[in-house]
Amino acid sequence: MTSKGPEEEHPSVTLFRQYLRIRTVQPKPDYGAAVAFFEETARQLGLGCQKVEVAPGYVVTVLTWPGTNPTLSSILLNSHTDVVPVFKEHWSHDPFEAFKDSEGYIYARGAQDMKCVSIQYLEAVRRLKVEGHRFPRTIHMTFVPDEEVGGHQGMELFVQRPEFHALRAGFALDEGIANPTDAFTVFYSERSPWWVRVTSTGRPGHASRFMEDTAAEKLHKVVNSILAFREKEWQRLQSNPHLKEGSVTSVNLTKLEGGVAYNVIPATMSASFDFRVAPDVDFKAFEEQLQSWCQAAGEGVTLEFAQKWMHPQVTPTDDSNPWNLTLEPEIMPAATDNRYIRAVGVPALGFSPMNRTPVLLHDHDERLHEAVFLRGVDIYTRLLPALASVPALPSDS
Ligand SMILES: CSCC[C@H](NC=O)C(=O)O
Numbered sequence: 035m036t037s038k039g040p041e042e043e044h045p046s047v048t049l050f051r052q053y054l055r056i057r058t059v060q061p062k063p064d065y066g067a068a069v070a071f072f073e074e075t076a077r078q079l080g081l082g083c084q085k086v087e088v089a090p091g092y093v094v095t096v097l098t099w100p101g102t103n104p105t106l107s108s109i110l111l112n113s114h115t116d117v118v119p120v121f122k123e124h125w126s127h128d129p130f131e132a133f134k135d136s137e138g139y140i141y142a143r144g145a146q147d148m149k150c151v152s153i154q155y156l157e158a159v160r161r162l163k164v165e166g167h168r169f170p171r172t173i174h175m176t177f178v179p180d181e182e183v184g185g186h187q188g189m190e191l192f193v194q195r196p197e198f199h200a201l202r203a204g205f206a207l208d209e210g211i212a213n214p215t216d217a218f219t220v221f222y223s224e225r226s227p228w229w230v231r232v233t234s235t236g237r238p239g240h241a242s243r244f245m246e247d248t249a250a251e252k253l254h255k256v257v258n259s260i261l262a263f264r265e266k267e268w269q270r271l272q273s274n275p276h277l278k279e280g281s282v283t284s285v286n287l288t289k290l291e292g293g294v295a296y297n298v299i300p301a302t303m304s305a306s307f308d309f310r311v312a313p314d315v316d317f318k319a320f321e322e323q324l325q326s327w328c329q330a331a332g333e334g335v336t337l338e339f340a341q342k343w344m345h346p347q348v349t350p351t352d353d354s355n356p357w358n359l360t361l362e363p364e365i366m367p368a369a370t371d372n373r374y375i376r377a378v379g380v381p382a383l384g385f386s387p388m389n390r391t392p393v394l395l396h397d398h399d400e401r402l403h404e405a406v407f408l409r410g411v412d413i414y415t416r417l418l419p420a421l422a423s424v425p426a427l428p429s430d431s
Pocket residue numbers: 181182183184185227341368369370
């Protein structure tokens with residue numbers, strides 16, 4: 035892959051790098067600067083711009099390119115504006131400088147997840163508008179806050195608002211994940227996040243004694259049961275080449291809490307788990323399984339949910355592939371705002387046009403090659419006319 039010198043950088047790459055420099059990093063994202071950036075871009079592109087404050091300080095920016103047939107439902111292009119924190123000392127370059135190396139790799143938090151996609155949507159629309167096109171269906175681009183921490187102050191609230199329903203979205207696109215091969219991955223469903231805290235209570239006392247019924251022993255049993263389940267799912271994934279990561283249920287032990295001193299047996303200890311439940315799992319039976327592992331550990335072991343998504347949806351896909359790209363349909367291993375969009379009945383796919391790219395979302399040295407970025411703009415420039423020209427469907431009336 036070749037790249038141009040800085041003096042002849044493609045303007046779409048320059049805009050991408052400008053956006054990457056806005057510090058929308060959790061836990062204190064500069065959302066004001068991002069909203070101002072999209073307002074200014076809307077002005078330049080001649081697009082309608084609406085701001086919807088879904089919670090105090092949490093604004094969804096909607097940029098609209100009206101279609102020629104207002105009776106048709108619209109195409110929704112969604113992207114989140116926040117990015118995850120960095121461990122700066124592990125980066126080769128400042129993650130908020132959008133440094134481009136001599137080969138053309140752009141280093142920045144958000145380069146893959148998912149500031150690239152936001153700018154690709156905008157640049158594809160810019161090109162199509164400059165070329166004088168109009169399409170029957172309206173294209174809305176939504177730029178939403180808060181995805182990286184669960185979307186509770188972002189898309190989860192937005193889909194319940196009258197402003198969302200007024201968009202009349204008939205089909206949506208949101209983020210996917212890079213693919214290191216020549217193929218592009220398209221996500222048609224997601225695993226459901228269940229965040230579970232198991233709390234064990236037992237007899238306290240002097241830690242020099244063989245006390246019976248301690249919180250730690252019982253917690254240990256539950257941890258063992260859950261980690262044995264993890265191993266079973268891992269083996270199932272490893273042994274079947276047809277299964278992808280999103281098709282099995284994953285779990286990780288992510289927190290252990292409790293205790294006050296070396297020589298005091300604590301009365302309470304807890305373990306927190308991040309489960310990602312595959313869409314074909316019987317949720318009721320799975321919850322009962324969790325409960326029975328707690329009961330089997332002994333008295334006083336309970337569980338609570340900090341997050342429990344119960345509406346897994348699958349967006350139907352068929353073999354028609356108007357994009358002429360090699361596509362690999364998969365279930366998203368992580369959770370994105372697409373789950374909220376699908377839950378209100380809008381078919382949605384997760385797609386970030388990055389092939390031949392290592393998966394670096396949330397990682398150190400997150401980066402994207404400018405040529406891959408620009409090819410993504412080309413892809414949307416071909417995809418959007420196809421989507422926005424789909425003739426009337428039964429669901430449109
Ligand atoms: C479950 S709410 C958190 C959402 C988050 N999304 C992206 O990484 C995730 O952990 O999948």
